[in-house]
Amino acid sequence: MTKDDIQILSIAKNNIKLDEMFALDPANGSSDPAVQKRVGQNLEKTLGTNAPYITINGYNITRFLLNFNLNLDGFLPTVRFSFAAADPVFISVNYPKDGDLVSVYMRSPEDYYKPFRMDFLVLSVAGGLSSDYSPSGMDPEGRYFRFNIIAECHIPGLYTQRIKSFSQKTSWDTLLEVSQEINLGYSSNESITNDTMSWISPNYSYYDFIQEVSLRAYKDDETSFFDCWIDAYYNLNFINLGKQFGFSGNPDETAYFLPGYAEGGIKPDTAQPATPSPTVQNSPLVLTNQVGLGVTPFFIRGYTLTSRAGNNANGMGYITTIGFYDDVANVDTPDQKYIKYDIESITAEVVEENAILQKGRGRSNEYKEEKRKVWLGVLNRYEDGEGVHENFLHAKYQNMINMNDCTKMCLEVSIGSYFPGIFRGQVVPVTIFVNDGGNRQQNVGNQKNGESNTTMNSTIDNFLSGNYVVTGIDVNFSATSAGMKQTIRLSKRTWYANSSGSLPKAFPVSL
Numbered sequence: 404m405t406k407d408d409i410q411i412l413s414i415a416k417n418n419i420k421l422d423e424m425f426a427l428d429p430a431n432g433s434s435d436p437a438v439q440k441r442v443g444q445n446l447e448k449t450l451g452t453n454a455p456y457i458t459i460n461g462y463n464i465t466r467f468l469l470n471f472n473l474n475l476d477g478f479l480p481t482v483r484f485s486f487a488a489a490d491p492v493f494i495s496v497n498y499p500k501d502g503d504l505v506s507v508y509m510r511s512p513e514d515y516y517k518p519f520r521m522d523f524l525v526l527s528v529a530g531g532l533s534s535d536y537s538p539s540g541m542d543p544e545g546r547y548f549r550f551n552i553i554a555e556c557h558i559p560g561l562y563t564q565r566i567k568s569f570s571q572k573t574s575w576d577t578l579l580e581v582s583q584e585i586n587l588g589y590s591s592n593e594s595i596t597n598d599t600m601s602w603i604s605p606n607y608s609y610y611d612f613i614q615e616v617s618l619r620a621y622k623d624d625e626t627s628f629f630d631c632w633i634d635a636y637y638n639l640n641f642i643n644l645g646k647q648f649g650f651s652g653n654p655d656e657t658a659y660f661l662p663g664y665a666e667g668g669i670k671p672d673t674a675q676p677a678t679p680s681p682t683v684q685n686s687p688l689v690l691t692n693q694v695g696l697g698v699t700p701f702f703i704r705g706y707t708l709t710s711r712a713g714n715n716a717n718g719m720g721y722i723t724t725i726g727f728y729d730d731v732a733n734v735d736t737p738d739q740k741y742i743k744y745d746i747e748s749i750t751a752e753v754v755e756e757n758a759i760l761q762k763g764r765g766r767s768n769e770y771k772e773e774k775r776k777v778w779l780g781v782l783n784r785y786e787d788g789e790g791v792h793e794n795f796l797h798a799k800y801q802n803m804i805n806m807n808d809c810t811k812m813c814l815e816v817s818i819g820s821y822f823p824g825i826f827r828g829q830v831v832p833v834t835i836f837v838n839d840g841g842n843r844q845q846n847v848g849n850q851k852n853g854e855s856n857t858t859m860n861s862t863i864d865n866f867l868s869g870n871y872v873v874t875g876i877d878v879n880f881s882a883t884s885a886g887m888k889q890t891i892r893l894s895k896r897t898w899y900a901n902s903s904g905s906l907p908k909a910f911p912v913s914l
Contacts, residue, residue, distance in 0.1 A: 568602070
């Protein structure tokens, strides 16, 4: 597998129409041309970089923003934010009515990457009584409002129910056609699937139909499983995650950044207007905590490891036995039309030394007893243009059990600014160094098992390092801290035990 196999390419562009956004009164009421020019230039350079620029019905939320979260984990992007409506005209004039939108604009300071610009449908608005926030405990004039808003990406027609057939198409072609019908772009790392049939939307919304088609998509048993979502640029992403999780080479991607603007604060050329703009630089894209790389926007400022392995295993087990009746099978007796077999998650073809597979406890076969059995009824297999594709029932459980397996453990890392060079589905190398010289550093690295690592040099933690797939992103802002922050959730299929140190490992390394 080459790095070309994991590239997520834009197949078709979106045609979404967005509300206009205006930067209101950049000179703060000044009529001085010099002030207008200077403030206007600075506004142009900083708008959407230090904080998300948010408007509702022309009201500038950013001026009063308390906190903000953009979540890119689910099928649709969502935002949650709160603000103190210090200008009380909001509740009388700009308050969101039925169908009103929140407009959000963000960008990275180097302007190399496409800005984030999305409209969100307001799902709910909540707020305490204005008297709760008044210093005196009274507010009869309504001057101390605070509101909390939840909104999701607005795509006209996404929830409209449709009765429609996509005749004799693959899942890939069907989702491309659906995306174009509702003006979305289309992105994929795949070009073909082996699942031709007539895909029917039986009065489903496209919100449900898209996810159903993705769940039933099939290419092969050995290397493929699929997921889909709508990204930050209005593209429907249909991704063969089997390729992403199975890639073991160097993605060899380049990241572009502006030195001096790695975390919060003001760009160097806007803090001092006479200062020339710094030159955009580039380097290999590797998420790392390596000392000396703090000037890059992909420097890891904090991390943690989360696990839901037990919950995932309890829910789906490690093996799913599916059974169904193949009505069109060419066999001698009716009882031979009853089909039953096991589905397991994909593992690497070659299991390297120190590899930890997501198959229960190391050196134990207990996982084989954790089976789940499902009866799926009759397979109306595709024949003469009618019926479902041969793996229609199989594909659902293959996609589910593999996604369940690969997301059992998640490395969450925080970086110090909004950086759009990292996106969901991307394969990203991660290198975690240990520098403390203590017990942890003595037990990571590449010494022989049982031998402590005594070097005082930075040591790579092999368990936490390696190629990951981006499975989720949060962009956060708080009025109490400078600039935006980004949390990236990363998963991988195979983990590796550190070989050095005297502390016990998950299982003996020397076999």
